[in-house]
Amino acid sequence: MSEKLNSRCGYCAIVGRPNVGKSTLLNRLIGQKLAITSHKPQTTRHSILGVKTTDEGQIIYVDTPGIHKRGDQPMNRYLNRTARSALADVDMILFVVEALRWNDEDQAVLDTVSRLDIPVLLLVNKIDTVKNKEELLPYLEATTHRFNFKTVIPLSARKGDNIEPLEKQVMAALPEGIPYFPEDQLTDRSERFFAAELVREQLTQRYAKEIPYALTVEIEKFEEEGNLYRIHALIWVEREGQKNIIIGAKGEALKAVGTQARKEMEKFFDKKVFLQLWVKVKKSWSSDEGALSRLGYSD
Numbered sequence: 001m002s003e004k005l006n007s008r009c010g011y012c013a014i015v016g017r018p019n020v021g022k023s024t025l026l027n028r029l030i031g032q033k034l035a036i037t038s039h040k041p042q043t044t045r046h047s048i049l050g051v052k053t054t055d056e057g058q059i060i061y062v063d064t065p066g067i068h069k070r071g072d073q074p075m076n077r078y079l080n081r082t083a084r085s086a087l088a089d090v091d092m093i094l095f096v097v098e099a100l101r102w103n104d105e106d107q108a109v110l111d112t113v114s115r116l117d118i119p120v121l122l123l124v125n126k127i128d129t130v131k132n133k134e135e136l137l138p139y140l141e142a143t144t145h146r147f148n149f150k151t152v153i154p155l156s157a158r159k160g161d162n163i164e165p166l167e168k169q170v171m172a173a174l175p176e177g178i179p180y181f182p183e184d185q186l187t188d189r190s191e192r193f194f195a196a197e198l199v200r201e202q203l204t205q206r207y208a209k210e211i212p213y214a215l216t217v218e219i220e221k222f223e224e225e226g227n228l229y230r231i232h233a234l235i236w237v238e239r240e241g242q243k244n245i246i247i248g249a250k251g252e253a254l255k256a257v258g259t260q261a262r263k264e265m266e267k268f269f270d271k272k273v274f275l276q277l278w279v280k281v282k283k284s285w286s287s288d289e290g291a292l293s294r295l296g297y298s299d
């Protein structure tokens with residue numbers, strides 16, 4: 001790693017209520033899929049670092065779970081803790097909202113970030129969904145007045161509109177410093193972690209309605225044999241009924257999940273993957289702090 005004079009380096013958190021597009025934005029900024037996404041809120045459960053190194057320096061993005069208004073469930077408490085602790089030491093905050101929308105949850109996130117003494121950039125995402133762009137102007141005007149934002153950038157994480165200007169602004173606002181991570185490193189998370197997330201992504205995309213929280217994935221075995229990864233994953237659910245849905249008639253549903261997750265893994269790891277999935281029932285794991293921590297949901 002070469003040390004460059006005048007280079008910048010720092011942490012930049014991505015925050016916002018569930019489903020505004022934080023994970024899609026992180027993937028877009030890094031240029032590779034790091035965070036799993038779905039149309040269902042609350043897909044992100046862990047904070048993930050995404051490292052972007054350019055000639056000007058290094059930006060370390062911190063993707064956070066959406067901050068929840070109802071913090072009374074153990075899983076929500078974990079998510080809120082993760083989101084808030086991710087904010088403790090960052091140099092800048094990207095606060096993501098959805099174009100033409102502003103609700104109590106957005107306000108709650110703004111209340112949290114506005115108490116910190118950290119510059120906040122407001123990102124108005126999903127502008128591709130606004131047919132008549134003139135509607136954006138009064139919205140931008142009104143939102144700009146809600147707080148002393150460092151700047152306001154309308155963008156589309158999905159289409160990639162306005163991502164470059166955003167990156168430039170972020171880089172320019174970071175403190176001077178040498179990179180913390182080697183320049184070819186994209187994240188702090190292990191391959192095991194991503195294997196579990198890619199299985200969970202298939203499941204949350206398919207069973208958004210039937211199986212809300214009650215699902216997690218544990219990697220039992222992750223072995224490298226030459227160009228092949230041999231991966232065994234356990235899918236934990238809370239009820240027999242959920243297990244039956246996931247397995248499906250003659251195991252067809254589970255097979256489809258496995259095939260798709262394997263393809264995603266092969267793209268992600270650039271390896272051949274042999275994936276085996278099992279489904280197991282553990283009653284009420286998501287409301288049991290001990291079980292949460294054994295399954296990796298601890299600070």
Ligand SMILES: Nc1nc2c(ncn2[C@@H]2O[C@H](COP(=O)(O)OP(=O)(O)OP(=O)(O)O)[C@@H](O)[C@H]2O)c(=O)[nH]1
Nearest residue numbers: 019020021022023024039041042043044066157158
């Ligand atoms: N039309 C449009 N859809 C988007 C855009 N960005 C994200 N989405 C969609 O919005 C949904 C939520 O995106 P995510 O990236 O998972 O949102 P998130 O904020 O990380 O969600 P949580 O994990 O719940 O906190 C997905 O269906 C995305 O495809 C965008 O720029 N335009």
